[in-house]
Structure formats: structure tokens, C-alpha cells
Amino acid sequence: MFSYKRLEDIFNYIRSNEYTSIAKLTSLFKVSDRTIRSDINNLNDVLQGASIQLKRRTGYYLQIDNEQEFNAFLNTISKRESDTKDLDSSQDRMRYILTTLLYSHDYIPTEDLSDAVFVSKNTFSNYIKAIKKLLTQYNLEYIVKPGVGVKVIGNESDKRECIINEIHPLSEYSTISMLTKEEKVYFNDVEVNAIIPILISVFKKHHVETDDYRLKNLTIYFALMISRILNDDYISAINSTQIDSVKNLV
Known part of the structure; x- marks a missing residue:
């Protein structure tokens, strides 16, 4: 729900105080006024049933417009806490x-x-x-x-190779039954679980045998492709090397 941890922390801080000055927030989170204002805008984009308002000479406060909708929102974010990016290391x-x-x-x-x-x-x-x-x-x-x-x-194909190797490394210990926390976050715009039965159906149709880890890796490969297309990042043509790299996943 919150795209990065600071948003969650700012939301919880404002929510637990009657008013919070921008000076207090910049001091707490060690960021600029501009960044705090941007964070508040991002929060208001995702909040449901409530919004963060600014009272002149006083500070930010949480205004609840629809208590039922806001409570439903709170229940949703409590279930999705694990989807927030960690920046601990x-x-x-x-x-x-x-x-x-x-x-x-x-x-x-x-x-x-x-x-x-x-x-x-x-x-x-x-x-x-x-x-x-x-x-x-x-x-x-x-x-x-x-x-x-x-x-x-750089070329889109090179960017995807960098992403798959450095951000979503394909692991021999990875299994299709469990997406990592990072995968859930970075592919939150893709219905990853919907890809799996499609791949299995294609494998059965063409009598292709594969194991759990290769199925997971191929699923991530397709999730990346869909995510990049949704981000308007396309590869104009696929060369033989790229085709071979996909074949190696099966």
C-alpha cells in the first residue's frame, strides 16, 4: 500500500499526533521540506476515507472523512505491511x-x-x-x-538483464510456491499468480517438462517483461541470444 517505508512512518506519526509541523517531520526523517511535501502528496494519493491536511501555523493533521472506509483501509495496510520496501541494509x-x-x-x-x-x-x-x-x-x-x-x-534489453541479475536474481533455491518480499513489492503492478497456470498449460500442451525452480524463474522473467511494458519500456526486436536465454529457463 505504501510504496516505501518512510511514507508508512510519516502516516503513523501524523496519525498519532493532533498536529505535526513540517519542521518536526524534516527533523525526524532527515529530509528536506520539499521531500516531506512530496511524501504528503503521495500519502494522500493512497489514503482512503481520510486525508492529511495542513493547518496554517500549526501543522499537518489527519482528517477522517469516512470512518468505515478509513477502517477498511487500515485493515488492508495491516495485511500488506510485508509489501513495504525495506531499506535497512x-x-x-x-x-x-x-x-x-x-x-x-x-x-x-x-x-x-x-x-x-x-x-x-x-x-x-x-x-x-x-x-x-x-x-x-x-x-x-x-x-x-x-x-x-x-x-x-541504454538498450532496454540490457536494462532488463541488469534487473533480472541484480534486482531479481534467479536462484536455484527459489520455489514457485513462495514469492519473496522483494518480488511482491517490485511486481505489485502484475498479477504474478495469474502467469503460473498459463505457463503450466503451455508446457502441458507442448509436452515440456520442467521443475519447480525453473517454473518460478520463468514466471519472474515474464513478470518483469509485463512490468516493463506497463512502464512503457519495450524491446523492438528479440535476437537469438535473448531467445536462448529464455529457453535456458525452461
């Missing part, structure tokens, strides 16, 4: 930055990226150095536009 934070860059079509202000992962400028700089080095392995380029932001450019 350096690996989690670097994965989040990499994902944001690979899924964005526009330049992203570096301040927004560093604020989103709660790190210092020095730590963020080290993350970017590591990410730039990683991107070169996939023929992708990290470019900076002064005064505007940063973005990653």
Missing part, C-alpha cells in the same frame, strides 16, 4: 536506487534519491560509485545533467 538501499534509476524515464534529482534512502551525501556518493561500476557491466550509462538530475541510459 546497504544492499537494500543500493537496490532501491538502482531500481528507481532503471524504471525512470526522466532525470531524477540526486537530492530526492539520497533523501529516499536516508543516507549522508558521502554514503550516497559511495553508493553511486558502486552503481556506476555495476552499470558498465551491462553497457548502461549513468549520466548527470547539471541542475536537473541523473538517469540511466
Whole structure:
């Protein structure tokens, strides 16, 4: 429900206080005024039966417009707490930055990226150095536009290879019966469970035998393809190497 952990934390803090100043929020979460305002807008986009309002010279407060709808919303988010991105480790934070860059079509202000992962400028700089080095392995380029932001450019096929290897690595211990927490979060726009019976049906029709882990990996491969298409990221033509990479999953 909340696309990143800070949104959940801000919501819970405002909800538990009568009024909360923007100064208090920037101090608590170590982000800029602009980032807090953006977070509030994002919260209001997902809240149901309530909204976060601002009272001049006082602060933000939670306004409940429909108690029944709001309670249903609370029940929903309590069931989806595990779907919120964790940014506890350096690996989690670097994965989040990499994902944001690979899924964005526009330049992203570096301040927004560093604020989103709660790190210092020095730590963020080290993350970017590591990410730039990683991107070169996939023929992708990290470019900076002064005064505007940063973005990653390159072929869509290379971006997908980077995503499948670095963000959703295909594991020999992975099983179709259990999606990881990260998979649930990153593929929340795709009905992953709907892909499985389709693949099984095709396998049966063509007398293809496969095991549980290969079925899971192929499902993730198709989920990624659908997710990228929904994000308006297309591959104009599939070459023989890409076809072979899919065959190896079966």
C-alpha cells in the first residue's frame, strides 16, 4: 500500500499526533521540506476515507472523512505491511536506487534519491560509485545533467538483464510456491499468480517438462517483461541470444 517505508512512518506519526509541523517531520526523517511535501502528496494519493491536511501555523493533521472506509483501509495496510520496501541494509538501499534509476524515464534529482534512502551525501556518493561500476557491466550509462538530475541510459534489453541479475536474481533455491518480499513489492503492478497456470498449460500442451525452480524463474522473467511494458519500456526486436536465454529457463 505504501510504496516505501518512510511514507508508512510519516502516516503513523501524523496519525498519532493532533498536529505535526513540517519542521518536526524534516527533523525526524532527515529530509528536506520539499521531500516531506512530496511524501504528503503521495500519502494522500493512497489514503482512503481520510486525508492529511495542513493547518496554517500549526501543522499537518489527519482528517477522517469516512470512518468505515478509513477502517477498511487500515485493515488492508495491516495485511500488506510485508509489501513495504525495506531499506535497512546497504544492499537494500543500493537496490532501491538502482531500481528507481532503471524504471525512470526522466532525470531524477540526486537530492530526492539520497533523501529516499536516508543516507549522508558521502554514503550516497559511495553508493553511486558502486552503481556506476555495476552499470558498465551491462553497457548502461549513468549520466548527470547539471541542475536537473541523473538517469540511466541504454538498450532496454540490457536494462532488463541488469534487473533480472541484480534486482531479481534467479536462484536455484527459489520455489514457485513462495514469492519473496522483494518480488511482491517490485511486481505489485502484475498479477504474478495469474502467469503460473498459463505457463503450466503451455508446457502441458507442448509436452515440456520442467521443475519447480525453473517454473518460478520463468514466471519472474515474464513478470518483469509485463512490468516493463506497463512502464512503457519495450524491446523492438528479440535476437537469438535473448531467445536462448529464455529457453535456458525452461
